[in-house]
Amino acid sequence: MDDNYYMKMALQEAQKAYEANEVPVGAVVVCKDRIIARAHNLTETLTDVTAHAEMQAITAASSLLGGKYLNECSLYVTVEPCVMCAGAIGWSQLGKLVYGATDEKRGFTQFAPKALHPKTTVISGIMATECSELIKNFFASKRASLN
Amino acid sequence: MDDNYYMKMALQEAQKAYEANEVPVGAVVVCKDRIIARAHNLTETLTDVTAHAEMQAITAASSLLGGKYLNECSLYVTVEPCVMCAGAIGWSQLGKLVYGATDEKRGFTQFAPKALHPKTTVISGIMATECSELIKNFFASKRASLN
Numbered sequence: 001m002d003d004n005y006y007m008k009m010a011l012q013e014a015q016k017a018y019e020a021n022e023v024p025v026g027a028v029v030v031c032k033d034r035i036i037a038r039a040h041n042l043t044e045t046l047t048d049v050t051a052h053a054e055m056q057a058i059t060a061a062s063s064l065l066g067g068k069y070l071n072e073c074s075l076y077v078t079v080e081p082c083v084m085c086a087g088a089i090g091w092s093q094l095g096k097l098v099y100g101a102t103d104e105k106r107g108f109t110q111f112a113p114k115a116l117h118p119k120t121t122v123i124s125g126i127m128a129t130e131c132s133e134l135i136k137n138f139f140a141s142k143r144a145s146l147n
Numbered sequence: 148m149d150d151n152y153y154m155k156m157a158l159q160e161a162q163k164a165y166e167a168n169e170v171p172v173g174a175v176v177v178c179k180d181r182i183i184a185r186a187h188n189l190t191e192t193l194t195d196v197t198a199h200a201e202m203q204a205i206t207a208a209s210s211l212l213g214g215k216y217l218n219e220c221s222l223y224v225t226v227e228p229c230v231m232c233a234g235a236i237g238w239s240q241l242g243k244l245v246y247g248a249t250d251e252k253r254g255f256t257q258f259a260p261k262a263l264h265p266k267t268t269v270i271s272g273i274m275a276t277e278c279s280e281l282i283k284n285f286f287a288s289k290r291a292s293l294n
Contacts, residue, residue, distance in 0.1 A: 049239050058195075062196065067194065087232070092196050112230050
């Protein structure tokens with residue numbers, strides 16, 4: 001199993017968000033080659049701005065492992081985390097962060113570049129086209145429905 | 148009811164955290180002169196790095212109001228929000244943020260200064276001494292118990 005495989009799983013989660021009329025972002029947490037948490041954005045469904053895919057994935061993984069720290073885990077997320085999620089990833093001391101598309105408007109690399117733990121490995125651009133196409137299609141369909 | 152009154156209520160929440168052996172940070176959300184949410188840090192109790200006082204207060208207030216946005220609300224929190232919480236406060240489009248003590252190691256003003264919504268009013272330093280004393284006492288008692 002490589003980064004592309006796990007990003008495909010995160011994309012499946014993003015697709016579920018799309019179908020639920022949520023901004024399509026998905027995430028999975030992997031620990032010792034096993035997916036231990038899957039989540040997608042649920043901000044509309046839960047009426048809660050904190051319900052981003054990454055936040056739920058971190059909470060679920062910590063709950064499963066019985067510990068707050070995710071040093072031995074990798075988080076795969078289809079879009080670059082925002083400031084909030086990067087802050088949470090920082091507190092979790094995540095081992096490895098892999099994201100697909102960049103987010104120039106909200107991404108942490110621009111607005112909170114020191115948010116992560118210094119030991120966290122970061123890989124970006126995995127399946128970036130597929131990840132960003134899903135977002136673009138979502139907003140295009142939203143605009144079309146307004147016309 | 149003024150800022151000091153609501154900060155006292157946030158301090159009461161922080162005291163509950165202290166008694167539960169959690170880093171003592173408390174928060175309340177006020178809407179139209181009514182406290183609609185109270186929360187304190189529960190990261191140890193819930194084994195969840197995302198369970199900061201502010202995150203829970205935002206989630207609870209949104210749930211009560213039935214809407215994601217808190218434009219007409221004020222959040223009182225005893226310590227300067229971290230990057231994660233500031234990101235959440237930004238997404239919520241909070242009307243007014245009031246905090247007590249500054250946090251030089253983790254505070255958003257240093258690590259994510261643009262995280263908040265541009266329309267959010269920020270007031271700092273309300274009951275700062277009381278808010279920071281509680282934190283200092285907590286860590287002093289932790290160190291003492293290790294000796």
